[in-house]
Amino acid sequence: xxxxxxxxxxxxxxxxxxxxxxxxxxxxxxxxxxxxxxxxxxxxxxxxxxxxxxxxxxxxxxxxxxxxxxxxxxxxxxxxxxxxxxxxxxxxxx
Numbered sequence: 001x002x003x004x005x006x007x008x009x010x011x012x013x014x015x016x017x018x019x020x021x022x023x024x025x026x027x028x029x030x031x032x033x034x035x036x037x038x039x040x041x042x043x044x045x046x047x048x049x050x051x052x053x054x055x056x057x058x059x060x061x062x063x064x065x066x067x068x069x070x071x072x073x074x075x076x077x078x079x080x081x082x083x084x085x086x087x088x089x090x091x092x093x094x
Contacts, residue, residue: 016057
């Protein structure tokens with residue numbers, strides 16, 4: 001599954017543990033603890049994401065199935081390299 005960021009950022013790392021919220025065999029290790037998944041977005045796109053993990057990220061509002069459309073000014077701002085905009089998202093239920 002291909003996913004696209006909802007924020008318009010180009011490069012992004014998403015780390016999640018869907019097994020804490022949905023304890024199914026797809027998201028749990030053999031001993032029953034939740035697995036941690038990381039999804040790397042490059043140029044706003046992640047490729048070859050497992051469909052169940054992709055659907056989880058879509059449901060959480062982190063990703064979408066189609067790329068966003070931005071105007072030229074927004075695209076230029078997003079292309080500016082700034083270390084302060086490098087972020088990571090950790091999704092887990094408390």
